[in-house]
Amino acid sequence: MADTGFTALRQFSFTTRPYLAVDHETGEPIGRGDLDVRVGWLLDLISGAEAHLLARLWQPATFDVLAAGCDSHGRTLPMQGHVAAARLGWTPHYPDGVYVPSRVTRVVTAQAVGTLRALAYRDTAIIALSARFDPATGRIAAPTTAAEYVPSGFARGVVRQLTARARAAAGAADSADARLRITDVQAPPKVSAMARLSAADRQLSHLTVTGAVMTLTVKLPTAAAPAGRAQWRRVRLTAAIPPHLHRRPISEWHLPTLHLDHRGLLLRCAATEAVPAADLTSGTTAVGVDWSPATLGAAAITTQTPEGLVSDYRGFTYDDRGLGIKLARLQTEGQLLHAKAARLRRLATTAPPEVRAGLETKIVVLDEHRTAVGVKRAKINREMAFHFGCQVTGLAAAAGASVIAVEDLTTLETRGHGRVNNNRAAQSARRQAVDALTHTAAGVGVTVVSVPARGSSALCPGCNEPLSRPGGYHRAWCEQCKIGGNRDHVAAVNLAKRALLGREKAVRKRGRNPQIRVIEHAPVRRCRDKMCPTPRRPRHRRVRRSAPATTPRVGVNQTKTVPAPQASVWDTVKPATPQGVTGSREEHTSPTPATSVAGNTRSM
Structure with missing residues (x-):
């Protein structure tokens, strides 16, 4: 570093x-x-006015103004949402007889304008995609200019909206030259309180x-x-x-x-x-992070020396401590709850009134359970993201790295790995892990950059040729360079190499990590020396939560873990050894109980 x-x-x-x-x-x-009630009244006023303002502004003219970034007089709209709304005349409405301070109105307009500005990009994408959409086949044509490019994952979501609209219109598609807007394919967004x-x-x-x-x-x-x-x-x-x-x-x-x-x-x-302050161009060591379907990610280190790029190909695989399995279980539970609630809703539509009331009660309970499962998943994802960020940041700091290279999430798609792995990778909190990694790495002066993900797991870091899979999907080997190992570790070496070679051409945008969009190649030779520190892997041992053992009493055999019970005053008669017993292997009969002796003693 x-x-x-x-x-x-x-x-x-x-x-x-x-x-x-x-007060x-x-x-x-x-x-x-009382505090929660009063805050709830404030949030109800704000969310109600914001929802009414969004519904009133949900028209193409609103997005035209936001896309142009200018008002009616040609002046550039300010960045502050409430100032832009005041200049455009967007004022919220409240119920009759309700007094709301002007500063609360600022909060309402700032939140509404922020939502509309975020949806302006989607409106532009829908305009471009609807012009290339074929309702008969449900496909979109290839873009002709760079301005029409839309990430494939985002495009698939828009295509689903366009297909649903075409089916709802009974196959009657719009004219070829007509372009749809976001107001045509979806309703105004719901606001949170x-x-x-x-x-x-x-x-x-x-x-x-x-x-x-x-x-x-x-x-x-x-x-x-x-x-x-x-x-x-x-x-x-x-x-x-x-x-x-x-x-x-x-x-x-x-x-x-x-x-x-x-x-x-x-x-x-x-x-x-x-x-x-992190300097992207001064360091000579980079850490590459590859997202894995089996675990959250794996890391490897690459160093630039006067002789070229070297790496020991000894990667670090993140241990999620079993949280991934727990997330999969909670996801399955949430899906089952959602399916059961949907089935009860279908039954409630045709059920008698007395039966419908009981079904609606069950639906409310199922929705509450599903919400609780979602809260659990969010907490586990956040815990895993920051634990992953701390682990990778510690590895980079110990190795003296100045750059951490992660895969560009806009070009990374979870496809072709089977239903289980695709679902696990799609549900992984990668974006949250990147944010956590950026936060923890900035504290030690390390920069997180995004690099292209294409070919990182399929190409050799040394000769840039396709790798073979002699040991299955998770193994990689290059016959020409005689290097290989874990597939994710080899991919992490490629990502670190791309960060070191393209750091001079990094693109910086406000609110985003630096991006490296050009893939350059240089051979990465295997170094026999240990290039990276050994990561700390604490053992997670089971802890017995039972009560501590009591201190043995004086006179009790210390070899016993449980102290002997205190003798009774009536246990004074020893049972006689039964006749015919010659060894320990013989089966002993039950001794005569001492209660009969006690009874005889009392009767005397």
Whole structure:
């Protein structure tokens, strides 16, 4: 890893929950239940106004303005969503008699414009694909210009929408020169109940951080339909900053996003910290990460020396600690719950009223269980992503690498590996793993770049010729170079090689990792020396959660794990040895119980 001596600013997010809420003016405490109710009223006002605004703006003219990026006077639209909405005259509507502060309106318009801007790209793609779509065959023609190119995975989703629309129209397709818009093939998007306070100013909310405590002051309504300004009061929320952020060089704390989940109010916060500035062109060592259908990923190291590129071809395979199997089980469970709920819905459409009520109750229970399964899967995916990021970052830091090369996810498709492997790879949280890897690698000054994935597992890193599979799918061997090994490790060497050769031509876009789009080849020879550190692989041993063993009493045989029971005062008569017993192999009869002796003693 190259140390440039400079620092760069980066943003990251975290979540926390308030443990104290008080009225800002009177200082009276507010219970958690009352706080959740008042936050729910705020989110209902915001989500209702946002949904109504999106439905009103769901027309082609809206996307034409966003695609052009200019208003009616030819001025460039600002980046701030609420400012752009104010310039275009997009104002939300609220129920009659309800008073909403203008800062809350800023939050509504900022969220709505952000959603529409994200869908403007899909509208442009649908225009290009619908012009090349053939309803009779359900296929799209090849693009004629570079501007018409759309990722294949994205194109397949649009083709499904176009096919469904053609079937709904009973095969009556539009004219060849007519182009569809996003408003023709799908309905307005559903909005989630949240409040991004970063779009407002101090009149709505402000944040202060003192030590390990965060204090958020925000205006909340005191009624479901506030009629005036007096029914909006400031509430001071106190939350704890997570312990892993206490010693981080954080330069700025940003206003959070309010969200309600099954546990209550959740604060989705963001912060800016200073990290070592990464230099993409100075390093000579790179780590390649190949996504695998069997596990989340594998890594290998390639080094550039004056004699050329070298690697020991000893890769590191990520151990998911059994979480992948758990994710597959939860996915199957969610699919079964979804299928069962869908079947009950079909039955409920023709069932009598009394039976329909019972079926609807069961459907609600199944939907709740399916939601809980989805929450579990999200937590496991996040845990696996950050654990994977820490493992690969530790490997890169120990090897002195300055670049981590990952496969370009836009060109990576899960096809041709069988139903089980395709499904496992498609459900893998690769995008979340890349984000986690980027976050952890930036903390040690390592840059994560994306490189083309085509041919990385099929070509030899030395001669760039197709590899053979003598030991099956997971093995690779080159007869010419006499190198090979695990298929994923060989692919990781290819990815690291492409990062080192194309680092001078990396393309940087705002909000994305640097991209290397040109594939260059140079032979990577096998080095006998150990080029990479041995990764730490802790053993996960079972821990017995039972109660600790008691201390043996004095006089008890220490070889026994369980202390002998305390003798009874009535156990004074030893049973006589039965006649005819000559050895230990003989079967002993039950001794005479001591209770009869005790009874005789008591009767005397």
